[in-house]
Amino acid sequence: MNPPDNGVASFQPVHRPDGSATYTCPLTGFNVLGAVNAPIELPARRDALKPEEATLEVFVKPATSSPAVGERYVEGILRNLLGAIILGREKGFPRRGVVLTLAVLEGGDSKATGRGSSYLTLLPALLHTALLALLSASVPMSMYFTTTIIAVTPSGEIICKPSIKDADEAASVHVLAFSSKGHLLLTESEGSFDFDTWEKVHDRALTICHLPEEASAGNGKVEYAVGSTWQKWLAESVEDYIGFKYAYEFA
């Protein structure tokens, strides 16, 4: 079972797209539906397509309003991060498109999805949904990633699993994403903080997101390091679904 503090993922909730997933973030209550179509022809954009790579398009639909500047901003963040890990030169992908649509179905707090508010509390849910949807569409990727949000209170205390209220009251909020190899893929921060604080936040986020090499080396049933639950959660979500779908392989 998924540890409840990492949220609930479900694969293929909708049937028309090539791959889809929903993810519910337990802390903020954000429920995001992601759908991926890939590789797909983008006839209207043929002149704008890159000749040797797939074009990645990301659309974010907020829960209560129509997409605007804030959504364009997170779409840019997602496109940069995902573009770095999608293998757009694999067979069948060049000059075609990877289209990812993320719809926020429920916001934890109506205020959090309002116009002009911070997007950082929503960003981890969007990133995890995007990854799950890409996995379920079998888009080739060089690696996967895990991400977390960390808040720092005015007194300098680090909160690892902040609620929306915690994030509102914090001096600074940070979203970090690490690849499965331990590279830092994304760091987005808001508020005032110094370098020492950021270093502390980075180290903390790394232990949450990334499984140390020694633990994953066995690649079987190994003892997972305490705290590094995200990679384990992702692997278990995938195993549950694939194991069910391919049950006949074990007969």
Add this chain to the structure above:
Amino acid sequence: MATPVYLLPGDEVPSDRLPPTSNAPLRLGPGLRLLSKSHSRSTKAAPSDHVIVATEAGLLKTDLKRNAASVLTFPNRRYIATPNDLVIAQIHHSSQDYFHCMVTPHAPHALLGQLAFEGATKKTRPMLKQGDLVYARVLSVGVGAGAEVELACVNPATGKAEPGGLGPLTGGMVFDVSVGTAARLMKGSSASAANQQDPVDGLVVLEELGKKLESIGGFEIAVGRNGKVWVDCSNGGDSAIRATVAIGRCLTMIDDHDLSPIDQKKAIARILKEMKLDL
């Protein structure tokens, strides 16, 4: 069987789970790629400089006989044409040289030559109308985006319909199944000629239906890799239509609910009873 290996993108395939090294080269299926180990952080001596890394999430499947390894990824994918696949296409319209066919919904039409049939000449060629069905082989898919998919009902080298059964499908009815189920059905039918005992990939539906419907004259079936199944029971007399619909319902039911072999038999028995076919 040993514990299953689940892979995520970027995971290395454990070398002890690959087929043992032999003279034949290892074949990598979709979802795997070969990378050279440029910066080896571990101090232990690596047997080779290369590692096999997954690019898609799924279950590792190795085939010792063919010396191959591949990843079973998330199912339910849209059909993407690949040369030599057998598909069921529907004629959309016809032009001077080609029939324009629908293979996958929301995709450009595939082309089927007017003369790409067994024994077809300019004088005697099949006159297919809009909506007619053909069982065809994917001849070529072209290069890059926007390329045309070409189909053929004949082997261009021999002029025969190879493998047998290619050509227009008359009568019968088409049912939609998922692409994965269509592939399993085809694998089962090609393997059943060799060995009749074990269900292939956990599907017993065709064998079971064949046994139960033998009394009404059996049925004909054609499976397209694009997720279409054509069923015809023209020998069935009065119960032909009921039998066709029952077969379609069985296939759709098994596809939707991922039934195990025992549940498949139960579902078939129940549907045949509902359709008053359990004679």
